[in-house]
Amino acid sequence: MENYQPKEIEKKWQQKWEDSRLYKDYGRAKKFYALNMFPYPSGAGLHVGHPKGNIATDVVARFKMLSGYSVLHPMGWDAFGLPAENYAIKNKVHPSIAVAENIATFKKQLEAFGFTYDWDREIDTTDPQYYKWTQWIFLKLFEKGLAYESNEPVNWCPSCKTVLSNEDLEDGLCERCGTQVVQKRLRQWVLKMTAYADRLLVDLDSEDLDWEDSIIAQQKNWIGKSEGAIVKFSIFNSQFSNKSQNPNDQNFIEVFTTRVDTIFGCTYCVVAPEHKIIEQLKAQISNYDEVEAYLIASQNKTILERTELQKEKTGVKLQGVEVVNPFNNETVPLFVADYVLGGYGTGAVMAVPAHDERDFEFAKKYDLEIKKSVAPYIELTGAFSPRLDKETTRRNTVTAIIKHPNENKYLLLKWQDSLGFVGGGIESDEKSEEAIMREIKEETGYKNFHIENVIIEHLYGHGYKARKEKNNFDHDTVFFVKFDDLEKESIADTETHEIIWVNEDEMDGIVNLDHHLYMWSRLKNEEAVFIKDGILINSESYSGLTSVEAREKMTAWLEENKLGKKKVNFKMRDWIFSRQRYWGEPIPIVHCEKCGAVGVPEEQLPVRLPEVENYEPTGTGESPLANIEQWVNTTCPKCGGPAKRETNTMPQWAGSSWYYLRYIDPKNDKKLIDQQLEKDWMPVDLYVGGAEHATRHLLYARFWHKFLFDLGVVTTIEPFKKLMHVGLILAQDGRKMSKRWNNVINPDEVIGQFGADSMRLYEMFMGPFSQSIAWSTNGVVGTRKFLEKVWKLSSQINTEEGRINTETQNNKKIQTLLHKTIKKVTGDIENFRFNTAISQLMILVNSLEKEYAKSATTKTHMRKEDYEKLLLILSPFAPHIAEELWQKLGNEQSIFLQTWPVADEKYLKDEEIEMVVQVNGKVRERLMVSPDVTEDEIKETALESEKVKIFTAGKEIKKVIFVPEKLINIVVS
């Protein structure tokens, strides 16, 4: 038999598969839609990391075809946008020409892998027949009021000379070029993505969605839902010295807070520099000059400066202005400070320095009052957890942490079940200081001590006290007490508890009451700001409520009195949708002096991108299209009067927000997608791509999909059922592959040297699919060797003299292994565990080789049907070699038109298994036994074993644990 020559057979089969339209049978009963995130055809071509995701969908696609599915597996090009345009500018070619060249390169590179793409469905976002429908979606958004013009300040990249969306920023820098972004007031088209915020969030938990946790978490984080309340603070007018709240008062600010329960601790309020109240109160602000200087200074800061880590907070008090807290009618000062964001919530906050770190920092700096209104609440755990079936006593208590007079030790009381500090209830008419003095004397007998300080003034502890068979809900004050000497009197009840002295460093391991541990930690580190939920204090009638209860009641009170309301806020912003660049879809709008912004009528779509001489960005905030008068000047579709075309273009992400739909019906010139075809194919069953798209492409696409759902264009609420993210392939040096490091490996070279099948196999074998792993060319050598073995094995089928096909012991073992492999490979492909599928294939091939090719004594030959099964389960990974060997066996039909083998249960059980004998959990002996062995049988054999006897001799057998087909564990004393 000739040698394995991947170069020849791969080319041959790729051609035959294409000619025979092998992948294009869409008439089967079951469907599967496998999709890769389509690439930008950049000028650099592919490196070995790019095809990893494509290989994975191809493996699944071929597996599904063999399992009787019609498989839609398309590919296309996301060719609009900055990278393509910048490449064109740099290389002085028109973007459309550069894009065409790059697409050709990419396509050629991808074809060398033998993917099952149906190139009849290829799409290109820059094709007018495609972007016609991108524009159509925009028009629909415009019609529904979801696309609007805005003049708010936006992110402007001075280098790319365009506006960017929030999603396009990385730490305040342009995601493309790393330039610092500045805020610029420009007219922009904006899509009202926030209208879908709640659905985008809620549907992430839908059962139709099988996404990795990390991506779901990232999206949830980005959407950033927070539930809180809006509270009106009236502006206090000193002329009338009227502090009472009037819901009809027009002079107020609204603050947004998620912690209305802390409002009795509010000691000032802050507005963002952008807040319009500053202008409104100009006359009333006595230091307006100072305020204005601050506003100008903060306007000039870049996003980076405003959000810089560890930045010291700054602000200016609005002298002469005070606002009124509606809950207690107290006035507090008002500040302007840029640590409050203008674009979130109401742009104004109430500041509670005792319970918010940022407010605390600001209050410290400007010497503002800090007022506590929430006390920590500790619920005890374990045996001390509060019991629902027992009654609860609420009481005021005191606790003392007592220090030894001359050693570094602390006093603890050891009760029957608990170990903690000294303390007890406060009796009526007793001050807390008196109570703690009394408790110490009663419980310890020591006479001479003094209170050093109060560690915690308010602390709530809630736990079950077994001694009294009830729950205690204690409102505690905690003292730090020092003994002056050890003089003591005898005490009455020495029976119930004893006094022990414990070293400072042993305390954490000994004290077993959660609230006492908390006290101990507070003795050592003072906690300045308590930001968690707790129990309200100093809050008038709300005192004693939990934070959760208080938020409910206080919000209800606000709504009743029209002084505020419940409010949900999202971090996610609307999508800034226009770019001042040439290479994008023209926004299909004309501006008419009479009618304003008017949508281009559907029948006039597409609005084609005009040919231009100079497509470099202007930098003026206008797109290069603005210079083409004959294109810009048009007539208004509504009134027929003179009008100008919108010259901004759409962002990169427009075309990719719906492309998965177009593959289903790529040539339809009447509709975006045929309704029946949409029902047949949607949703995408498997979507594979990079995790970097978690908060952009995947968010935008879900947004558009939901909009199209509302329009009735699609019938699924989510576009992508299962999402897998591809782990990066790093260079051999562990860094990212990049021209800059000169460590890029080109797939063409790898395929040239080892063949596409070896490379496919290696990339799937490297490790878990979603994980980043460094490339190793030696690894490809390994998978190539494996394929060589498979190749050579085919010569062992023929019957040689003296080798017959009978059911020998060895043959049964091979059958078992084969069927186990079928089972494992099937399950592993379905669960994206390609690495273990391949390792199992290697185990099988190694065994076959040992059994048939290397053993001189073997009496059987390899059965053709067994080898064929091997080829079938290998074929999704290494399609060319599988097809070649398949046809060499005399089969005329393609291997991919066969049926995926099913593991036969009757072969899955081993004849004989190794059973482990443990003594006290340690392996002492291994026995070969039948898998059906009973506990008594194996126990008898095990106890006779010399190795076991060493460890059981003279000892009593306390217990025997028997796990069928695994082990027996003998527990001895």
Next chain:
RNA sequence: GCCCAAGUGGUGGAAUUGGUAUACACGCACGACUCAAAAUCGUGUGGCGCAAGCCAUGGGAGUUCGAGUCUCCCCUUGGGCACCA
């Protein structure tokens, strides 16, 4: 700071429900073939120990007959968010 994921040989990594830790592959060492090298094939390969055996899954506790796997605390790395009130 917050959220997510992950820490296992020299390396990439295996280990269905808690049940033989290190499968598979790379690398390395030795051997065969060869004048020689490459390729190929064979043998070995967690650490300590002559051995019986002991110790090993980032560290520390816990639950269990038994923990890489479950619980708690801590450390490290990668990714995301970050003054979002």
